[in-house]
Amino acid sequence: MKVTALLGERFKNAPSDCTIESHKLMVRGGYIKNMASGIYSLYAPAKRIAKKIENIIREEMDRIDAQEVMFPVVMPASLWEESGRYTSIGSEMARFTDRGGNRLVLGMTHEEAAVHLARNTASSYTQYPFTIYQIQTKFRDEPRARGGLIRVREFTMKDAYSFHTSQEDLEKTYARFYEAYERIYRRVGAKNVVAVKSDSGMMGGSISHEFMLLTDIGEDTLAICPECGYSANMEVASCEIDNEAGEVEELKKVSTPGVKTIEALKEFFGIDEKKFAKAVVYQRNKDDSYLIVFIRGDLEVNETKLRNYLGEEVHPAAVITEESGIVAGFIGPIGLDGGLTAVFDKSLEGINSLVCGANEQDFHYTGMNVERDVGKVDYVDVAKVFEGAVCPVCGKPVITVKRGIEIGNIFQLGTKYTKAMNMTYLDRDGEAKNPIMGCYGIGVGRLMASVCEESCDKYGPIWPMSIAPWQVEICNLRSTDEAVSRVADGLYETLQNDGVEVLYDDRDIRPGSMFADADLFGIPVRVVVSPKNCDAGVVEVSTRDKSIKTEFAIDGAAEEIRALVAKLLEEYKG
């Protein structure tokens, strides 16, 4: 393709609302155009990259025997009522009513559609397992669309669904997906990717992994052990604690007038914050009733873990009423109002002497020992993991906290959907059972932007050969010169006939502008044809990542360039 024929322009500067590098470069380079919050059109270069990513995904899906199907974008509300998600999902699901008054929704995920397609047709155990997938547009009414294609409302996604008659069989397929995802990321050129255990959130199910591309601009926080390779999303990372028991002391009520915060208490008692049993008040979403989490003073509550433990939605208390029986600032586990639920974090286990509120205005206890003064309690892990925490696998206190972008996820769903939607098969012994499901997603646009984020310099993206919009760019530095153009035109012709994807810049513009544009196109191999080179009988060939800079004799240049492209592609082979 010639640059003159390509729709889209390149810009020196990015608009001020572009805060991350990939967003800036994809706007500056004429890849994407914003239409509304989180809604983009793709220009040809971005569409070409997306298609290449999709094809790599397709190849890897085929390789693990997944069959491509297609679900609708628009679905009837009734289908989502069957699973219960029509009500359990909130305003992130777009809903509308058709001309006949029927309620419809836009698909943000397709578990319901997958069960709809498979039920009634897979009625015998002999027809299992099977895996279906699609690559389709989805819409999620994301309140915080940002970062270009990183967090959007409309997106293209590969979503796969597998169906099984046993947990073991699901685990086999789950493992194959895990490996397929690793291959996909390698093949599209994403480098720093780790798989982390994660919270299944609204998807249901228990075991799940997120594939994270490590980058400072990531929205997710991860706990990673550099010693043993353990990694987990902060949302679910267990927080192992090596408590010092300390001396046993007597329980003593102490007057602490107006001393309410951990900071003030530290100063008042002159002791470390690890010595306090901090109280954090939550309310249940369903009825705003209160519950209190007791946790070591230096730690924070991980609300996802708390929610998972409770099995219901909670939020930090917005207001503490007088009738609640809670004495704000002086809350403690001893003599707490009987109507209140108390949750004890594992970080308090085994500590002999703690400071805590006395449930009485302006009083605290010192020397508190949970077992002795409160009784036997169930300690649960609801603390946020922290830098230097103990690794739950290798036991070393070396946990590091990093940020990442989620570029894929795999879930073991169990029978949540097949049960709710009444999908059954007859087992070997004639018994009707619900199949066990897995689901597996990769967002195409986000993956493209993530690779750009990871693989760029300040001048533009450095696209990996496997997903580059074109493989070679020819820069004709003097298109008004017949001899130069003859060489450049000839190369363009020959390379295209040889099946090489070429972008040809034959505009009559200054070399500086042409090279700036070339940097924004980010095409791996650049061929410069100039009067000086032509006089010397050569063309200049370099790679966008600067690893190669050489000259090829004009005679035979096409063949050498083709070989270079093939060599660079090798790295990303399936």
Added chain:
Amino acid sequence: MKVTALLGERFKNAPSDCTIESHKLMVRGGYIKNMASGIYSLYAPAKRIAKKIENIIREEMDRIDAQEVMFPVVMPASLWEESGRYTSIGSEMARFTDRGGNRLVLGMTHEEAAVHLARNTASSYTQYPFTIYQIQTKFRDEPRARGGLIRVREFTMKDAYSFHTSQEDLEKTYARFYEAYERIYRRVGAKNVVAVKSDSGMMGGSISHEFMLLTDIGEDTLAICPECGYSANMEVASCEIDNEAGEVEELKKVSTPGVKTIEALKEFFGIDEKKFAKAVVYQRNKDDSYLIVFIRGDLEVNETKLRNYLGEEVHPAAVITEESGIVAGFIGPIGLDGGLTAVFDKSLEGINSLVCGANEQDFHYTGMNVERDVGKVDYVDVAKVFEGAVCPVCGKPVITVKRGIEIGNIFQLGTKYTKAMNMTYLDRDGEAKNPIMGCYGIGVGRLMASVCEESCDKYGPIWPMSIAPWQVEICNLRSTDEAVSRVADGLYETLQNDGVEVLYDDRDIRPGSMFADADLFGIPVRVVVSPKNCDAGVVEVSTRDKSIKTEFAIDGAAEEIRALVAKLLEEYKG
């Protein structure tokens, strides 16, 4: 792929709501599953066909230098307000409000999005022409979804948009699309396709063509001249009439008590219906005011042509009020209430003597001559063309009326959208101008169903090799027999390694069931491996269209089958 691994079942009978052949077969064959009115999921075989059709379309779009982009499915209402279509399009456009209260719509076509993508980036005449296209999901809240994938609400469509600086340039691209569409239809194996002139409807613009697949189940009616090849959609087909002038008579008022219909008048006067000036009453949508069309008694009014002539929406009069001044049953052009608009169809031109109503209860005129008795009027063509009408091109009275399915359309849009949405470029002389647009659509699912409709027998589809879900089906008639399975497995393996797409049925079922399923898969080449054949050292090879039935020696069968596939593919080459 093995049939055992394929999701979807085949059925002997279709549900009773399937009224057309392709719908029946695509349900019976496990191609599609209905989720809601006009909303379908596709099983793997249908998805494979769709992908092949899409790839053929892509190749032909690339060939005419169109670049693939991607527009969003969800768009802001504001964009559609710019073009005016947010209000001019009615309930067929799905609308909803996001969590922030912003009004959004689902794309049913993408002219607005195309202008949004191109404006501000194509600001100089030097950047024209260019053509962009996408293959994307669309939603149109069609009130009469029916016929499986023929008329749906959600559909995948290739839509292209071209931008030009002159009408001549648009016409060049328009002609290239016309030819590309002919190649696409030939390559996907659609046989009886004609391009007809059509009404541009809500798209705006003037010149447009629809590509019609001729079939009795078509929803569109076409006027075709078998002599010269002229063809047009009934909606716009001009109706040429060879009127006999007849004798001049005197105007006479005649008492016709209670004689109101053409049928009754024919009997009363004893003359042919061609001798009557029939009055047809319409109302304007905007204010329900009346207008009257006078037309020859044997003809009908074509409402699309009437609407186009008037430049506004009208509907047949629901009720005729007393205040209207209209004497129902006795309406005529002489002495008509001055407030009423009268439209004279060309079919009345040059007739010397007509019978018409006298605008007086129970009276008609005979001998009426429009020019003499009414005055000079503008005759316009608002009549429906009919079997045996005169061809407007070659002049022979041989027009035939056929039915067709619209499987593509191309429109010359002019500056309707670029003007409304303020897209300009600087012309050679520095003047700001609006680019001229064309738009070009093909529905992928409808094309698949149309090919099925045209290419099937009562046992199943007969897919053309170019779009068949697989190229070869191997039927292993005795999968429990080791020797037979060795031959079938080996063929499967070898053919797949040679790049042939194979569906392998190795189920232990009766041959009758296996062949019934094979007919529903509609795969072009069938290879039967049975104990009898194996004993004879051969496999049986036949084509789904019954044109070939032969045997290949087991040794070398793979090579012969591969050659047969290649030969059958030849026909559909680009």
